[in-house]
Amino acid sequence: MTVNVxxxxxxxxxxxxxxxxxxxFDALGLTVNLGCDFAPQEVDYIIxxxxxxxxxxxxxxxxxxxxxxxxxxxxxxxxxxxTAPLTRxxxxxxxxxxxxxxxxxTLRYHLGMDAxxxxxxxxxxxxxxxxxxxxxxxxxxxxxLGRAVAETLAALGFAVTGWSRTQKQLDGVTCHxxxxxxxxxxxxxxxxxxxxxxxxxxTNILNAETLAMLPRGARIINPGRGPLIDDDALLAALxxxxxxxATLDVFRVEPLPPEHPYWAxxxxxxxxxxxxxxxxxxAAEVITExxxxxxxxxxxxxxxxxxxxx
Numbered sequence: 001m002t003v004n005v006x007x008x009x010x011x012x013x014x015x016x017x018x019x020x021x022x023x024x025f026d027a028l029g030l031t032v033n034l035g036c037d038f039a040p041q042e043v044d045y046i047i048x049x050x051x052x053x054x055x056x057x058x059x060x061x062x063x064x065x066x067x068x069x070x071x072x073x074x075x076x077x078x079x080x081x082x083t084a085p086l087t088r089x090x091x092x093x094x095x096x097x098x099x100x101x102x103x104x105x106t107l108r109y110h111l112g113m114d115a116x117x118x119x120x121x122x123x124x125x126x127x128x129x130x131x132x133x134x135x136x137x138x139x140x141x142x143x144x145l146g147r148a149v150a151e152t153l154a155a156l157g158f159a160v161t162g163w164s165r166t167q168k169q170l171d172g173v174t175c176h177x178x179x180x181x182x183x184x185x186x187x188x189x190x191x192x193x194x195x196x197x198x199x200x201x202x203t204n205i206l207n208a209e210t211l212a213m214l215p216r217g218a219r220i221i222n223p224g225r226g227p228l229i230d231d232d233a234l235l236a237a238l239x240x241x242x243x244x245x246a247t248l249d250v251f252r253v254e255p256l257p258p259e260h261p262y263w264a265x266x267x268x269x270x271x272x273x274x275x276x277x278x279x280x281x282x283a284a285e286v287i288t289e290x291x292x293x294x295x296x297x298x299x300x301x302x303x304x305x306x307x308x309x310x
Contacts, residue, residue, distance in 0.1 A: 009049035020284035050075040057081040074198040086304040093279030099152045101275040109219045132157035138189035141196035142168045186213040198225035199309035208233040217244035223275030226251040249275040
């Protein structure tokens, strides 16, 4: 039987996704009706983004699964009208982009690049950075993106520590878990990278108390989620010198309002949610493989545990 797949992402993204999805379905030998306009009771799968047109899933009476185009699912998990299985986006293109962005900003801090880029004053100050093996970097969150970043930084020689809700094991990475593990992970961190999901348990995980655990002058890189950081606490820590600098790519409100103090703070770098992006070609392969699996009665990949929020 031909299945009906509704694309319910942003209308502006449909022209880019349509050919990639069709190519991926053809490569798997799947016969589908793919479009943006089906009667709800005729839809088998929804390719979904929170910015798309669907918010009430009640009319989709034969729905088999919702396949999110976003890695973060905090905006859909609370939706009580969705009772079908939900998958999140774990995309090779997203992972590669995150590896590159975090590695670049980590190396920027490690090598002290800002002093040379912004300090062309004619003063000769030969300050040699330590080797990467002597620079302690902590990754908060060891999901798909956190693992990828931890592995990349470890491969560059950094002394990498990872922290997660439950205990993980990664070659070349010291792994901690739980409340005590968080303290151990932060107490030695010269650079902290946040790649946790946005859940009630992770909201404001960097707050006045946890920021005080860091070595004085530590650097923060946040390409994860805006609510992971208590903004007022971070600004206070930056003003006091407890945190030396923060590079922030995600925020509670986006676009970040022009009047927000992050823009003007001398020790904050704002980037406009560009750390990584889902690529249509690789995302299409993830979506179509999950539909193939569901149709074949196989377990789908990247299923969301709604009790945990990711």
